[in-house]
Amino acid sequence: xxxxxxxxxxxxxxxxxxxxxxxxxxxxxxxxxxxxxxxxxxxxxxxxxxxxxxxxxxxxxxxxxxxxxxxxxxxxxxxxxxxxxxxxxxxxxxxxxxxxxxxxxxxxxxxxxxxxxxxxxxxxxxxxxxxxxxxxxxxxxxxxxxxxxxxxxx
Amino acid sequence: xxxxxxxxxxxxxxxxxxxxxxxxxxxxxxxxxxxxxxxxxxxxxxxxxxxxxxxxxxxxxxxxxxxxxxxxxxxxxxxxxxxxxxxxxxxxxxxxxxxxxxxxxxxxxxxxxxxxxxxxxxxxxxxxxxxxxxxxxxxxxxxxxxxxxxxxxx
DNA sequence: ATAAGTGCAAATCGTTTGCACACTT
DNA sequence: AAGTGTGCAAACGATTTGCACTTAT
Numbered sequence: 001x002x003x004x005x006x007x008x009x010x011x012x013x014x015x016x017x018x019x020x021x022x023x024x025x026x027x028x029x030x031x032x033x034x035x036x037x038x039x040x041x042x043x044x045x046x047x048x049x050x051x052x053x054x055x056x057x058x059x060x061x062x063x064x065x066x067x068x069x070x071x072x073x074x075x076x077x078x079x080x081x082x083x084x085x086x087x088x089x090x091x092x093x094x095x096x097x098x099x100x101x102x103x104x105x106x107x108x109x110x111x112x113x114x115x116x117x118x119x120x121x122x123x124x125x126x127x128x129x130x131x132x133x134x135x136x137x138x139x140x141x142x143x144x145x146x147x148x149x150x151x152x153x154x
Numbered sequence: 155x156x157x158x159x160x161x162x163x164x165x166x167x168x169x170x171x172x173x174x175x176x177x178x179x180x181x182x183x184x185x186x187x188x189x190x191x192x193x194x195x196x197x198x199x200x201x202x203x204x205x206x207x208x209x210x211x212x213x214x215x216x217x218x219x220x221x222x223x224x225x226x227x228x229x230x231x232x233x234x235x236x237x238x239x240x241x242x243x244x245x246x247x248x249x250x251x252x253x254x255x256x257x258x259x260x261x262x263x264x265x266x267x268x269x270x271x272x273x274x275x276x277x278x279x280x281x282x283x284x285x286x287x288x289x290x291x292x293x294x295x296x297x298x299x300x301x302x303x304x305x306x307x308x
Numbered sequence: 309a310t311a312a313g314t315g316c317a318a319a320t321c322g323t324t325t326g327c328a329c330a331c332t333t
Numbered sequence: 334a335a336g337t338g339t340g341c342a343a344a345c346g347a348t349t350t351g352c353a354c355t356t357a358t
Contacts (some may be wrong), residue, residue: 172357194347
């Protein structure tokens with residue numbers, strides 16, 4: 001399902017939350033971005049559009065949206081948080097470009113389900129949740145890097 | 155490969171690092187534990203054996219061991235760090251009990267490789283790394299919880 | 309002997325909280 | 334009008350840094 005600003009607003013009202021200009025600004029920034037963003041980055045971008053938003057409100061809005069499942073927390077190699085808008089409902093995973101932060105959502109194809117089933121059988125654990133994140137280089141950054149290499153050959 | 159205190163000591167010396175009692179204590183705590191431990195927990199346990207270790211040294215030692223690949227950083231649902239000793243070399247994943255922190259290492263069976271291959275084909279990204287963590291309930295905690303449920307039925 | 313490693317205290321970073329005011333409903 | 338949501342300043346907790354002292358090599 002494609003998430004829109006209207007849809008987010010609808011879901012907020014549905015749950016009794018108010019639709020404020022700050023929340024709108026945060027949602028706007030997240031939805032237009034195909035990159036993982038830190039609270040700080042979201043704050044700065046939102047500030048450019050709604051000059052009186054505060055960082056604290058960004059945090060609070062992110063918590064709310066995360067709890068509603070409209071936004072997902074991402075982690076870099078070193079554990080730092082980032083956020084990205086997310087298709088609500090289904091469990092999805094993220095492929096993040098380590099160079100520019102570009103994000104692609106994907107489902108587990110079915111491989112994941114197999115793996116988790118094997119894992120349960122082997123360990124006796126009951127699996128309740130999982131978390132897969134993949135890092136890579138997006139086509140654009142790959143190209144850029146190849147050009148850089150060519151430069152330095154001279 | 156099974157990691158031992160001797161093996162860690164050897165690898166430290168090999169790289170020109172010194173084997174100190176603080177480092178020994180941290181390694182000892184990590185190796186004997188089948189649970190994910192926070193720096194604070196490691197500090198407390200190590201303190202019980204080497205009364206003059208400091209929390210700062212635990213952090214520094216964990217950084218070193220992580221960088222050497224002998225210890226892996228884990229993350230809880232909310233992104234908090236924990237550490238566990240790890241088979242060096244191979245890429246492995248972790249199944250963590252959300253109740254008691256018990257950790258089981260596993261490889262990706264092959265499902266992961268399949269998945270990453272499909273992902274590369276579909277997105278044009280080059281995948282450089284990935285990170286899978288699974289959460290569940292270990293057999294012991296499952297049992298405990300079942301007993302708890304029986305209690306409350308009365 | 310010497311340079312790496314350590315502990316302490318203080319600095320720092322990201323995040324959270326308390327409170328009076330502002331804005332959505 | 335009522336009460337949710339906001340911004341600010343201050344609090345907070347985890348992690349890092351500066352520095353003089355200690356210890357493994």
